[in-house]
Amino acid sequence: MKHLFKAEAKWTLNQIQEDSTKRFYSKSHKIIIEGKPVLNVSAAKAFKGDPELYNPEDLLLSSLVSCHMMSYIYVCAQNGIEVLEYSDNAEATLEVSPDGSGRFVEVRLKPKVKISNSDKIELAIEFHKKANQLCFIANSCNFPVLHEASCEAVLA
Numbered sequence: 001m002k003h004l005f006k007a008e009a010k011w012t013l014n015q016i017q018e019d020s021t022k023r024f025y026s027k028s029h030k031i032i033i034e035g036k037p038v039l040n041v042s043a044a045k046a047f048k049g050d051p052e053l054y055n056p057e058d059l060l061l062s063s064l065v066s067c068h069m070m071s072y073i074y075v076c077a078q079n080g081i082e083v084l085e086y087s088d089n090a091e092a093t094l095e096v097s098p099d100g101s102g103r104f105v106e107v108r109l110k111p112k113v114k115i116s117n118s119d120k121i122e123l124a125i126e127f128h129k130k131a132n133q134l135c136f137i138a139n140s141c142n143f144p145v146l147h148e149a150s151c152e153a154v155l156a
Contacts, residue, residue, distance in 0.1 A: 008032040028053060057104075061092040063137045064107055064145060072111065072131035081124050084154055085114040103143070110148045118153035125151050 011029035027043035028050050043049025044057050065088050076083050088111045096102035115124050128147045132138050138145045 006034065026050075057092065057094060060104070061090055061107060064092075064135070064141070065090045065109065067135045067137040068109055068128075068131055068145070069111070071134040072113075072128060075127045075130045075134065076115070076124060079123070079127065081120050081127070082116040083113060083124075084116055085112075087112050104141070106143050107141070107145045108148060109145065111150070113149065113151045114154045115151060116154065118155075121151045121153060125149050 009029055009031055014026040014028070027048065029041055031039040031041050033039070040053050041059070042051075042053040042055055044055040045051035047055075049055055069086055069088065073083050073086065088109055090107060090109045092107045093105050094102055095105050109128075111128065113124060115121065128149045132145060132147065135145075
């Protein structure tokens with residue numbers, strides 16, 4: 001089974017500064033997905049983008065965090081573990097080469113999960129591996145997606 005996703009990018013010339021050797025152009029643009037609010041995007045601040053806007057690196061990391069969370073909650077639900085809370089403070093490491101190319105070399109997800117049953121904590125931590133195997137985004141990456149998971153039980 002295949003699914004098609006579409007996105008449109010729109011950018012208009014907005015020259016910021018000019019000197020005798022270089023021109024600087026705005027990196028801000030819009031991503032348009034039918035039926036959804038427009039997403040204002042720029043390059044990361046480190047790459048002369050607008051630091052107040054999302055950048056592709058933010059969006060890639062956010063996609064991994066979101067997809068892993070949904071896959072994890074699904075796996076837990078399929079196995080009788082009630083997830084009460086889920087949070088993640090993920091980090092992605094990007095390396096830039098001298099020629100200007102770059103790539104993510106790893107992502108570290110740091111999910112903190114609260115469940116309702118204390119005798120299933122170890123199993124709940126183990127299910128992050130299964131969630132990673134199911135995650136569409138993680139399966140599409142050519143870098144490791146690591147997990148530093150923690151779990152605690154919350155008594156009702």
